[in-house]
Amino acid sequence: MPSDQRQAPSRAGVERLAELIRESESTVALTGAGISEPSGIPDFRTPGEGLWEKVDPMSVATIDAFHGDTRRFWDFYRPRFQTLSGKRPNPAHEVLAALERRGLLDGVITQNIDRLHGKAGSERVIEVHGSIASASCTSCDARFQLGQVDSLFDDDGIATCTCCAGKVKPDVVLFGELLPQGAMAEAQELCAGAQLLLCVGSSLEVHPVAGLPELTLREGGRIAVVTKGSTPYDGEAAVRLDGDVVEELTAVLAALG
């Protein structure tokens, strides 16, 4: 379907999801790149878009690339971080924050590094791929906030630690790195305890995050999937909405009254 032919939210699906949220005593959201696309942040897996257009992410966004050619890594990442830091949350992020404020959502687990859930007002956000909020020295573990990082670059274009002159790496999970254990453990616990896992804007294909809905299902919980395109969990989803995430979530919030 061409992207300009947006599908109107399915009324029955929206009503059903609102009902599931009302009934559930513990609802958790799991979000991916699709929730940030309406904020102007393209999914890097979409070919030919944005900053990834001319760069193969596997050649630059890996831990080996960081250590092997740190200058090239930062040449790519520095403008990307500056762009990301200026982005604003969209109504889909705001719906999740509103649900949490109303006591209808326990927290948000996100694969996104853009901090937009926090900016939208979500309180409990588990960033399983890290975030651009900070960067850390790979030698001495000194930590720098996003606003400080730009002052760390040396003449070679490499962010360098002010304590020990080690290489500073953004606190995002690169390809080839393990996910932060604490965040993953918290995400697993939330998903296992959830009566409803609301998956938004994620293709649910990237492991280990892709295994989280399985934990909910195994413990007898339900999953709802709100995303464009297919996911491996479509057959098991109690509700499957595949329209625009902003329109779908806005409709769900309205249906909750």
Ligand code: ZN
């Ligand atoms: Zn250091």
